[in-house]
Amino acid sequence: MLVVKIAVPYAEALLELANANSSLKETTNDINIVSQFLANSSDLKKFLGNPLITRDAKKGVLKDVLGEQIGEKTLTFLMLLVDRGRIAYLDGIAYKFLELSYKEESIEIAKVTSSVQLSAQQQKTIAEKLKKITGAKQIKLALKVDPQLIGGFTIEIGSKLIDTSIRGQLKQISTLLGAV
Template sequence: MKGSLVSAEILEPYAEALMSAAKSQNITEQIGEDVRSLLSALDNSEELRQFLGNPFVKEADKKAVLGQIAGEGVHPFTRNFLMLLVDRRRILFLEGIAQQYLTLLRELNQTVLAEVISAVELTEAQQQAVREKVQAMTSARAVELSTKIDPDLIGGVIIKVGSQVVDASLRGQLRRIGIRLSSAA
């Protein structure tokens, strides 16, 4: 309940406001790239996450750090949005707002997100095959892949698209064989 309340009260309105501003200026893709860069920075730095979420750190310090991270490559809309989040003490929700913005961007572009878990890194050809399979399953215009490595799969892949899961991993196949054998006994 608490997670959905935060989503409805904070994440969605801020992400929708950013999307609305981006649409009005026809820069939705550029803001999307900025948001992906910010998410990457947050994923790669636990210190940054803690720094932005710390209520004892001064707003000016947070703005200075965000300005350095954003650099000159970030669109002024994105920079202003980050400063607004600091001013309104919502910067600790940056990750959720950014993910919500990307969800809105995918809806706008009729793109689906497919989470692919594999035992080893997928080649470009394998990634393209997964994209084509997901496109056939969903009738989406485009497919965005989020890949993760899980050596416990032994081989194969698990593809998650929304609530659909396609388990083509060796671990999954072995588990299904085990279930069939135990039910036959």
């Protein structure tokens, strides 16, 4: 809950800034890149969240890792987060920003967690089915791999959760057996 309270104002401010500068599309692309980096590098996430590492060191790493791939305004925003001590919440801020940005464009975000990497065809099929279910014009998939699911996948879209994972099914069975 704390992450949401912190993430929303920063995400809204970035969205407002992007709209004011007519750079929503570029900023959204930048934040997608940042989000992908965070999803693929747990070391970067740990580094940014470590309070013992100086702000200058965090800024240097962000400039080195993302500086050439994202726009100047987005990089400045990241530096602001470092200065304000909020860079540890970057993942939540990025997600909330993308959610708000996509909402403006009638795009829904679906968090898909699977036990293995999904193929392009599987991603397309899931997106098409979710379009039908939600009635959204477009679906963006936020993909994550979690081997602990054993098999299957989970989908979070808005406040809905679709759990087809083996882990979820085992939990249901254990709940039923525990209730007997």
